[in-house]
Amino acid sequence: MQRRYLLSLGAATLASAAALAPFAAQAQNFPTRPIKLVIAFPAGGPTDITMRQLAENASKILGQPVIIDNKPGAGGxxxxxxxxxxxxxxxxxxxxxxxxxxxxxxxxxxWDPIKDISYVINVTGYAFGVVVPADSPFKNWQDFVNYAKANPGKLTYGSTGTLTSPHLTTELVAQKAGIQLQHVPYKGSADLMLAVVSGQLMAAVDSTGFAPQVEAGKLRVLNTWGEKRLAKFPDAPTLKELGYDIVQNSPFGIGAPKGTPPEVVKKLHDAFKQAMEEPSYVASLGRYDMLPNYMSSAEYTKFAQDTVVREKAVIEKLGLAKAP
Incomplete structure (x- = not known):
């Protein structure tokens, strides 16, 4: 009986190894065809422009095209x-x-945002701020607050989507300032900037995708949300300087499906790490006051775990948690 058991165990092990062999070979030879990189915002915005440069750099390293697929909406x-x-x-x-x-x-x-994604690498993050049209009567943040207090719910501002970091942070600031604003969501920075420049909106909160419009004299920056003032907009105070104990930046990176072989994750990580170190990518980020922000696969996974806990507190504070 023992011999029969050992023989059956050996056969099962061989069968298992045989089943895994083609998969292991595929992982070893990866990639043998183009890779699709799905991004959360439309073509033409800062995310699209910078990620296309990253993808172009990674394509040369991997020896296969990395093709951008834009899927905007649903808060990214x-x-x-x-x-x-x-x-x-x-x-x-x-x-x-x-x-x-x-x-x-x-x-x-x-599905679970932690358990059901293989975190590959963090590459950069957004810097945020509030902008208004250049001819707006709001010359500074205090003008903005004064109008909002005098006209509850009438001051319109746009963001790149409901429950995005710009939307939630603005609502936190409004809560602290004792004002009510009217939020208008857009699918991406390009549409949002068009709306605020044309006067359809009184203000916009966004990543520094607004930089070209500010530099062209079409928009004015009322504040930024980092730990320090942005070098490109030295006259714009931070939220902390304005009396709000809030610092909001928004790191983002690249994930793969749950169960992606570790060898494949490593190849992707190594290629994108090298790609983000290329001067062309750093220059692309610099157009929007963004910087490379590298996290390894392990560091990015830990960041994801910590962020899930932190975001729960923000959602509950704003009373936006879904019904049980």
Whole structure:
């Protein structure tokens, strides 16, 4: 009986190894065809422009094209959702904006942002601020607050989507300032900037995708949200300087489907790390006052775990948690 058991055990082990062999060979030869990189915002905005440069650099390193697939909407969470129905072979990867980590608190989903994504690498992050048209009567933040207090709910501002970091941070600031604002969501920076420059909106909150319009004299920056003032906008105070104990930046990186082989994750990580060190990528980020922000696969996974906990507190403070 023991001999028969050992023989059957050996056969099962060989069968298992045989089943895994082609998969292991595929991982070893990866990549052998183009890779799709799904990003959360439309073509023409700062995310699209900088990620295309990163993808172009990574293509040369990997020896296969890295093709951008824009999936805007749903607060920047569609790429992460696309990973849930993609093969874990490394040929579909996605941008993971901060909104992914609060999704479980605001929407009913059947997947877990931590357990169901393989975190590959963090590459950069957004710097944020509030802008108004150059001819706006709001010359500074105090003008903005004074108008909002005198006209509750009438001051319109746009963001790149409901429950995005710009939207939630603005609502936190409004709560602290004792004002009510009217939020108008857009799918991306390009549409948002067009709306505020044309006067359809009284203000916009966004990443520094607004930089070209400010430099062209079409918009004015009322504040920025980092620890320090931005070098490109030295006259714009931070939220902390204005009396709000808030610093908001928004790191983002690249994830792959759950179960992607570790060898494939490492190849992707190494290629994108090298790609983000290229001067062309650093220059692309610099157009929007963004900087490279590297996190390894392990560091990025830990960041994701910590951020999920932190975002829960923000959602609950604003009373936006979904019903149980």
């Amino acid at each position: 969470t569609l790429p992460a959702q696309a990973l849930q129905i993609s093969q874990p072979d490394g040929y579909t990867v996605a941008q993971i904006p901060l909104g992914v980590f609060r999704l479980g608190y605001t929407t009913k989903i059947n």
